Amino acid sequence: MKILTLNFLTCARKLCKSSNTAFPLHPQDAELEIVEQDMNVEFLRNILPRLMWEELSGVVGELGLPALPPTVPTLESLTEKKLKAAENDPTGMNVVEVEVPSQVALDLHRLLLETCVKEGKLVCGSCGHEYQVREGIANFLLPGHLV
């Protein structure tokens, strides 16, 4: 499960619906893996305003990953302009300006979309329910009396 998903997932129990400690779930005994994905700046731009940055920072800390900057990056900081040689120009004299993902975008992509919880559990801060994660798949099936 991607770290991105952890920034949206809540406890599934009805009694936790109105609790403000049922999000984010807290990873425990987590084994992480990197699953490479193609860079997608457009997706990052779309999702960035929806992230809850403080909660993301908290989860990053709980997982022992390098700390995030204190505030959410701006949309503008996701790309930078770079000069590069024009194609099909044997002289090398002409340069064109291209927009490329910035280091900020590359770091966010690595964290949100490529860093995954492979094994472990996710624990609700409100009711203490533990959701198991095996081979990256979280088990959110609740026994009938907890629904």
Place this chain on the structure above:
Amino acid sequence: MSRPEDTLPPDLFYNDTESRKYTTSSRIQKIQSDMTHRALDLLSLTHSSLILDVGCGSGLSGEILSASDAQGTPAGPHVWVGFDISASMLGVALEKEVDGDLFLADAGQGVPFRPGTFDAAISISAIQWLCNAESSEESASGRLSRFFNGLYASLRRGGRAVLQFYPKNDTQKTMISSAAIRAGFGAGLLEDDPGTKNAKTYLVLTVGGGELDG
């Protein structure tokens, strides 16, 4: 042939043999793929989006969501989260190394994501299962209401959901769409090839209060 949802709950019906049969049948794959493309057209996404796939099974629709615009997925690739109640179906998805995040979860128990999480939701041939109440603790209407309320809350304002399903009869069709409307959705039922054995029903849902900007 009896309808699968009338014989066993989906987690029992789609055991390893059935999951593999379902996933490897090229006829089913073709139908599933056509319906996913149809649903994507109806979603009219304009940006690379975060999408919930309800009843993602072995990830047949997910593979299309993960494809690029050039490969025929409008505004793709998208990032998706898939729910399925069948561990064997998810096992097949895992073997295929699909890009989406997989959850063993029962949509009839709700949608455990914070408000406004998803740009869109899609479901292919799954939500008729919600009408099965598998124990005396739950009712079909309770399951439908938990699902649609949860789905409504988890979508962004202006978001859309397209849910293709196989209604058993008109009563079930009405039961499902009215549950969606009670949850707050704007709803329309669309039928392709009505009255034929290839009839396909799509429930198209909108969440008001925002621009449909994908």
